[in-house]
Amino acid sequence: MVDAYQCRQQFLKVVDELRAALGYALRDDEPEPGEELAMEMMYGNFDFAVVHSMKNQPGRVLIECQFGEIPDGRFDAIVERLLQMNAALAEIDGSVFCLDVDGKGVIYTLSQALEELDGTILLSKMTEIVWHGRRWLETRFLPQGTPEQAERFDPLQLA
Numbered sequence: 001m002v003d004a005y006q007c008r009q010q011f012l013k014v015v016d017e018l019r020a021a022l023g024y025a026l027r028d029d030e031p032e033p034g035e036e037l038a039m040e041m042m043y044g045n046f047d048f049a050v051v052h053s054m055k056n057q058p059g060r061v062l063i064e065c066q067f068g069e070i071p072d073g074r075f076d077a078i079v080e081r082l083l084q085m086n087a088a089l090a091e092i093d094g095s096v097f098c099l100d101v102d103g104k105g106v107i108y109t110l111s112q113a114l115e116e117l118d119g120t121i122l123l124s125k126m127t128e129i130v131w132h133g134r135r136w137l138e139t140r141f142l143p144q145g146t147p148e149q150a151e152r153f154d155p156l157q158l159a
Contacts, residue, residue, distance in 0.1 A: 004058035008037070010114045011052040011061060015039045017119020044130030050122065052114075060111050063122075065129045067106040067136045074140060081141050082106065108132060 016026055018039075031037055038051045047066040052058070070078050082097040089095045095110040108129055112122075135141070 002059045004054040007058040007114055008052060008054055011037065014061075014114070014117050014119055014122055015050070018122050019119075021119050021123050043126050044133070046130055046133045048126060048129075057111075059114050061114060061117065063110045063112060063125060063129065065108045065126075065133060066100070067108055067133050069105045071140065074142075077142060078106075078140050085141065106136065 012027075012031070019026060022043075035055050036051060036053045038049045040047070040049045042048070049062075049064045051062045051064065053062075079099075086096050089097075093110065095108065098107050098109060099105065100107055110125065110129070112125065
């Protein structure tokens with residue numbers, strides 16, 4: 001059985017290591033006790049949250065990144081593309097694209113095991129997510145070309 005308290009301490013250690021890697025001051029106090037704890041920050045011009053839950057899978061963290069809003073008139077094509085990508089990404093690393101509560105913005109999520117994570121690995125994952133975020137901003141993950149080509153799905157072109 002997983003010890004939720006030990007997992008919380010490991011999460012705080014990872015957060016401290018990430019802060020040190022980025023040159024931020026270390027935490028000067030302990031966070032309030034609670035079921036969920038999130039580290040929120042901007043990195044690479046994207047908003048991130050790294051969330052730890054003591055109740056739901058305490059041995060894992062959820063990395064979330066706000067990619068931005070779906071442009072007007074492209075909702076159906078983009079959501080279809082995101083669903084196609086989800087099917088492939090689920091087999092690769094379990095990352096998932098989802099929509100925010102308003103259904104207008106794209107959020108990238110990735111669950112990671114705490115035992116496989118330290119500050120350097122977390123920073124590497126976040127850097128990789130920034131790369132995907134920039135690609136989102138440039139292409140909206142839609143193939144470039146004529147409208148007929150843009151609507152065809154090519155699994156080799158996944159982000």
